[in-house]
C-alpha cells in the first residue's frame with residue numbers, strides 16, 4: 001500500500017502529529033537548499049520526513065543474494081535502433097512496450113557528448129553555492145524553470161532523497177537567460193535531440209499498433225516536453241528512504257538518461273502473481289525509454305506503463321544524476337480528448353480524457369497513486385453505447 005498523504009497516528013495525537021509533520025516539511029522547504037543542503041550541513045541520519053514505511057521499502061535488502069541470472073539484463077531489453085531489417089526493430093520495441101514497458105535504446109541519434117554534457121551541467125548546477133540555487137527554488141508552476149526538492153513534498157507519504165530542476169521546454173521554450181548558467185547551453189539542445197528520438201520511437205510504436213507511422217505524432221503525443229533533472233545526493237541511511245518513490249509516468253513517453261551509478265528499478269510482473277523489482281542497469285551510451293500512462297490509455301492496455309522507483313544513493317560521496325524527458329500533449333492548452341484506440345473487436349477500457357485533466361489528477365495523488373485507475377471506464381457505461389471515437393485519428 002502506498003496511500004498518498006501523511007498517515008497520522010490514531011487518537012488524540014493525530015492532529016498534533018499532522019501539524020508537526022507539516023511544520024517540519026515547511027521548515028525544510030523554507031531552507032530552499034534541498035536535500036543537498038542537508039548533506040552539506042553534515043547530517044549523519046535522515047530527518048523523520050524522509051523515513052518511508054516498511055511497505056514502501058519492500059525488497060530494499062533483496063540485493064543480498066544475487067539472482068542466478070542477471071535479472072536486469074533479462075528483464076530490461078536493449079533495442080538497437082539501427083538493426084536490420086527494420087521489422088526486427090519494430091518487433092523489439094513492440095515486445096518491450098507490451099511487457100515491461102521499459103527498454104534501453106542504442107544507436108539512437110543523441111550524441112554522447114551531449115548526454116555527458118547535460119549530466120555534467122545538472123551536477124554543476126546542484127553543486128553551486130546554495131545562494132545561487134535558491135533564486136530558482138519555487139513551487140510556482142507558472143514559472144517554466146523551477147528548482148525544488150520533491151515536487152510533491154506536501155502531498156506524499158514520505159519525502160525522497162533527491163532535488164530536482166524542472167524545465168518546460170516545449171511547445172514554448174523559456175528564453176535561454178531564464179535557464180541556470182550551468183545548463184544554459186546544453187538543456188535546449190539535449191531536449192531537441194531527445195525529442196527526435198521520441199518521435200522515432202513513437203513511429204515504431206505507431207507501427208506496432210498497426211497504425212500509420214505518424215499516427216501518435218499527429219495525435220500530439222510529443223507536442224509538450226518537460227525536462228526534469230534529478231540530483232540524488234549520497235544518503236547516510238539509504239535503507240530507510242528512497243530516491244524516487246514508486247510511480248508511473250503521467251505522460252505518453254519518457255526518455256531517461258541516467259549516469260553510471262544505478263539505482264533505478266522497475267517492477268517486473270512474472271504474470272503468475274509474482275512481482276519483483278529489477279535493476280535497470282546502466283548501459284554506457286544507451287538511453288532508457290518507457291511507456292507513460294497516457295500511451296497505455298490510448299493503446300487500450302496493449303502497451304504498459306510500469307511502476308518504477310529509484311533507491312536512495314548508497315555511495316559515500318558521489319551523487320547520482322539523471323535527466324528525464326517527459327513527452328506529452330501541450331498539457332497547459334490542449335483541449336484534445338484522448339481515448340482508447342480500438343479496432344472494434346474490443347471495447348474501450350478507459351474514458352476520454354484531456355492530457356491536462358490527466359496530469360492534474362496525477363499531481364493530486366503525488367508520487368505513489370495510480371492515476372490510470374481513476375480513468376478506467378465503468379464496463380456497464382460502455383456496453384453498446386456506440387460512443388464515437390474521440391481520438392482525432
Ligand code: OGA
Pocket residue numbers: 228230244249256258264308309310322323324
Ligand atoms: C522520473 C523517474 C528515474 C530516475 O523522473 O519519473 O522515474 O532515474 N526518474 O531518475
Ligand code: NI
Pocket residue numbers: 247248249308
Ligand atoms: Ni518515472
